[in-house]
Amino acid sequence: MTMSKSTPHNLTWHREPASEPLDANEDTLALVRSMVKDGQRTALVDTLKKWDPVDVMQMLTRLRLKHARKLFQWLPADPSIKVIAELRPEFRAILLQEATLEQFRDILAELDPEDASEILNEFPEDVAEELAQRLPDVETLASRQIYADDSAGRIMARKFVALPETCTVEHAIAQIRDEAKRIRKIFTVYVLDASNHLVGTVEVGKLLLAPTQKHLADIMNRDFIAVSADTDQEEVLRLARKKDMRTVPVLDRDGHLVGRVTPKQLTRIASEEAAEDMLLMSGVSSEAKADDTVFRIVRGRLPWLLTGLIGSSIAATVVGSFEDQLAAAAILAAFIPVTMSMAGNAGLQASAVAVQGLATGAIWTGDLFYRLFKELLAALCNGAIAGVILACLVMAVSLVFPIEAPHRLALATSLSLLTVTTLAAMVGATMPIVLDKIGIDPAMAIGVFITSSNDILGVLIFFLMATAFYLG
Template sequence: MLIDELRRASQGEAEPLERLNELLKGDAGADLAAVSQLSPAEAARLILLLKPRRARVLLRLLPDAPGLATLEELDPDIRKYLLDAEGEQRVARIAAKLPIADAADFLVDAPEHLVEAALAAHPQAEALRAAITHIDGTAGAVMRRRLVAVPQDWTVGQAIDEIRQRADVIDRLYAVYVTNGGRQLVGYLKVRDLVLHPTDATVGSIMRSDIVTVAADTDREEAARIAEREHLPVLPVVDANGALVGIITATELREIDREEVEEDMRLMAGLAADASAMDGPLRIVPRRLPWLSAGLIGSSIAALVVGSYEDALTEAAILASLIPIVMSLAGNAGIQSSTITVQALASNALWVGDIWGRVLRELGGALLNGAIVGLIIGTGIMILSGFLGIDRPFMLALTALLSLLVVTVQASVIGSLVPLALKRLRLDPAVATGVFITTSNDVVGVLIFFIIATTIYI
């Protein structure tokens, strides 16, 4: 199969993709030799278009280095699912031959048993273990170790030679970092600095010292905020002694933002933060059942509230038709206000000095929304009363108006304040927009509705 056909298949074209599937069913070694000419990105796209069994066959056909680069293009969860026992042994063997920086970049997201297999075969196992031992979610766990760093007493010519020697492992040169004798970071050079100064000038005499760094144990989300605040495309990472250990590039910064958004979306949907599309049934249950159970408990409490007003429903059964409206409005209003607050917290765009101003704005908006929705429902009740013979339609319409007004206000205010409270307690505010807000507002909303209904209508 020619390389052009493989590339067309990687773009999703049906005919070459179908032919590739047929080849992968049998002995495709000779026919698919051109696979090695695909770029890692093209091979990764192709793998995602194939069924897992055939994707594994294709991965085995890739040479060692392109195969590892292709795996790096894939999501870590897909990597784990794609690699069978034979594939893991091969990857561990390849990683064991890599320099420490390259091996650490790949293994940081790998399963524990794969890391241990690579460590067992790597000639510098202890150094490699130290390079990948960072707490998940920190700058050290996401940083890239492939960079160019030179001593401050080197000349510009020596620095340029170092760049040339490392050109095959550096994807993009953001800066040349300058260190002292103990590898402590003291400055950096832009590429233009190397071009504009004579080759015999010392690096220390022309370096820039306005460098911003983060510690390896800094939370990755905080590191991304620092880079955004300082308008930095790359952020150096240092250890406890100030020694340069890696960099977080624009690619990693975008990845951090993407993963944080995805994590917040999972929490908002009542999923575990590490839930994945590759989860099997035995992983789905522990990652989803707790939140479903919490929702069940909340719904049960709401049902108890409704049951406690059985006499009121018996006396005025029409009230039951308003319960879904009240619960839906309470849940939606709470989710809207809590989502806005969570997004403001996540993007560091919440004005702390304006907290109460924000609450008042939410209150004003909730009053208007509640009044409008209440008037719509109330008007509908008055219109329907001419056809259905509703008892005391004006009082029922007033009950609906006041209930929806009060429910919208309480849901919006709670939705605004709960994420702030969770943030204060050092918990993830995104939890607030999931089952917690929805069920609590359902319970409170139904209770408010029946209190108003029994006061005005019954």
Template structure:
């Protein structure tokens, strides 16, 4: 080993919040990066042997991808399994890209089936076909992979405690103790009949407050809330928030208990859905990844850009069709950016509020008449206020900059701005609800589609008003 690569046996690592890049850790990141660059993977593995998996995850994130992949593939299967469980899907897929089948078998055999499924889903289909038959939990993993990724069955865990109704409190407590090492957080013990149908549940306080000889059937709670395995994960989140649940059981069509969804998984779903909506709001594909290759960038973004180009072309064509009006009064061209910007902003504001309400379950399609009336009134007031301000500016500035007929131009601009704001807000408020009713992600209503659609309407309304009033 070169002298420049000699580092202390113990590396200093300060644990911060996930994603933090603390200055105190930069020397360690650089030192490990140099060792990996020179092929000293054995040295790095020894240096990290006492590190917590969470700290290794943070280290991997801060290393260049090539060196992070080299470090991850050098870890023993046990530690590597703990590390991979803490990675997001995209980064995990990138780290596993160069792994051999033998390495993947050892790695996934060290994971719980639920965690293994998440990682296997990111692998190419030909790799999955070669890998799956050799896994220890092949049957369980294959069954879990039949569920859609964004369904309740796709995010549930099979780590839970289930008991029959004729057991005593003492037997249940012993069963909980037996599974204590496998289940980190236990909010309920589920009660099932002989056919494994869910009939009730027990909270931990029920086990503490009742005598050890009491039967489960006498003290179990029957006011449970369960979700079907095919239910969309967004609906699961809404149900748990509405009922203030820390976790929720998952059942099949016949009411048989399949698993449970933990609070950690529910929080992850909320983060993922927010990220997906943010991508759609920005006019990019939900599948976009920070580390995607150039072809991926083109594939995921070009269609959205072309959709925007189509809208801009239509807007330009409308402007071009009024070229005689613009030639007669060139001042009209200066108002085009104003009405387009106002339409885009008003539409996105209304659509964002609608999408947020749909995500939290506070609005629905039956809410459309009341919501539409409220948006119409609010948009009318906002549009009139903006229109009056713009008209006042035109009236005041008109004599100084030589505008002909400033009063008529002020009336044209004010009415057009009020009308554009009203129409854009109405469309922004209603389109997400209609899309959601037909099973389409309402976030599709925003970004490029709302913006370009409102641009077209704004230009059309403005020139119609200008032709009728000013010219």
């Protein structure tokens, strides 16, 4: 492989096995060393940002220490943070010299505490602790670590405007102006009683329109929702959507206001939960990332694949148990994929709607049976239409190819399609709700579980119908 200094974009790296350097990477190492010596920072960094962090890590450990340190200092926070995560502790200790830690400290010090805390979570624990001690808001960052990941306490902003209920509108507006530089966006003023407990909220727009001598107690909204610092972020998002709240106040165990979940955080939560649900619905672990190692990919996906394998094996066993029926009428085998496909699709459609309703809070306990009744009627209609179409196709094909007792075959297949579609839709509509009630993410119902269960149900019903109406 021949490379020149004028073509840094040709830098490539071949992933090396453990403790086994590859000769194919020697030209790349020579060119990187030359670019570091010549100070070609922009060209080299632009290229390395496109590399996988594991490859950058391997390349750094093959360079001389002074070159590796200099290059690492050139790298921006991303991907250098991911590179640190891949380094073994002994390499990390050598690479992270004082200047590098100070470089990261300067970057994090410019961020809001909640953003800095989120980035620190990407660092290995030892590096995160070292950096946290160097930051000006070390106490704020440390207090966040007492809360669980994905909790309201971990993501909340600690900057807010809270005033006593005896405060006048005029004074409240003046206070907002004073806080404007410290808090970039103020949507809600929180009202406290004499014991510093949250008793109401006042939107800024309502405050500006109220008479200046009115007290906050006279205009505040007493029908508000607050969450504890231990509340899961998904539940925070659900409550915010249910009450159409732009910000959500967060209380400690004593009922005192300690923070607020901002619109920015609510948007981020919605994006994260949507991405997580998409992964779960695809049968992939919610912790999966694009730059995962092969081991992590296998560990995250194999359990779901094995679950699907078990379901498929059971479905195959069901088919095998009807061997005599298949031997008597081989044409039945042609309808097995049709039945399984319809069952899977009907179940996935119903479960997707149920998961979305649970995520947005649209499904209430009071109208649960009404929703299930609607799903039942819709499934009956869909199944009946699909069954009639399939029956017509069977009769049409019988005019071209000889089929024994086509009327009975059309009846058996159409009835099985009606039954399978209806039952699969009801399973898909109820399973996410049941999982949600027992504390399991309902998105897990979609994909492997719904598909496998409905495959088994579908083939069983199909052969029972075929035995009763076609072979009987």
